[in-house]
Amino acid sequence: xxxxxxxxxxxxxxxxxxxxxxxxxxxxxxxxxxxxxxxxxxxxxxxxxxxxxxxxxxxxxxxxxxxxxxxxxxxxxxxxxxxxxxxxxxxxxxxxxxxxxxxxxxxxxxxxxxxxxxxxxxxxxxxxxxxxxxxxxxxxxxxxxxxxxxxxxxxxxxxxxxxxxxxxxxxxxxxxxxxx
Numbered sequence: 001x002x003x004x005x006x007x008x009x010x011x012x013x014x015x016x017x018x019x020x021x022x023x024x025x026x027x028x029x030x031x032x033x034x035x036x037x038x039x040x041x042x043x044x045x046x047x048x049x050x051x052x053x054x055x056x057x058x059x060x061x062x063x064x065x066x067x068x069x070x071x072x073x074x075x076x077x078x079x080x081x082x083x084x085x086x087x088x089x090x091x092x093x094x095x096x097x098x099x100x101x102x103x104x105x106x107x108x109x110x111x112x113x114x115x116x117x118x119x120x121x122x123x124x125x126x127x128x129x130x131x132x133x134x135x136x137x138x139x140x141x142x143x144x145x146x147x148x149x150x151x152x153x154x155x156x157x158x159x160x161x162x163x164x165x166x167x168x169x170x171x172x173x174x175x176x177x178x179x180x
Contacts, residue, residue: 010157010167010174014149019159019172022148023052026129027059029146030099033127034062039096041123043089045114046070048103051160051168052131052148056101064099067091071110083113094122103160104132108140115142132156132173149173 129146158170
């Protein structure tokens with residue numbers, strides 16, 4: 001998609017204040033749950049999780065290593081859940097507690113693949129922290145250990161979520177109401 005003009009201001013679904021309040025709550029839960037860990041590795045799923053991950057980890061007080069993972073589907077005509085690793089993690093996670101940080105859980109196919117891969121690589125534990133959860137779109141069960149907000153089936157932008165790589169920098173989550 002070629003975005004040649006700005007879209008009108010999206011309708012605010014989750015305000016900047018509500019995002020920051022919930023991020024603080026999630027960080028406290030994570031601190032409590034990982035208080036006794038010997039090694040925590042937070043892995044963000046690029047690119048959408050970056051804004052959420054930065055705000056979250058600035059408020060987590062347990063020592064944490066940070067890495068990133070990026071996937072994409074193979075394209076048209078492939079079966080769901082078939083993903084290609086575009087950027088793999090650099091750290092070894094064998095024996096570590098892993099916190100996977102994602103912007104949104106939709107069908108669940110890609111996240112299920114990533115979670116299974118992290119477990120296969122020998123992580124001591126793997127938990128998922130997702131900012132948004134579109135339960136109505138779920139096709140594969142994915143356990144979300146730390147959930148920011150459950151949302152209806154809207155196309156959302158802002159706070160890391162994009163439209164053709166634009167609008168990630170909005171400080172709130174908005175509903176895009178134009179053509180996609």
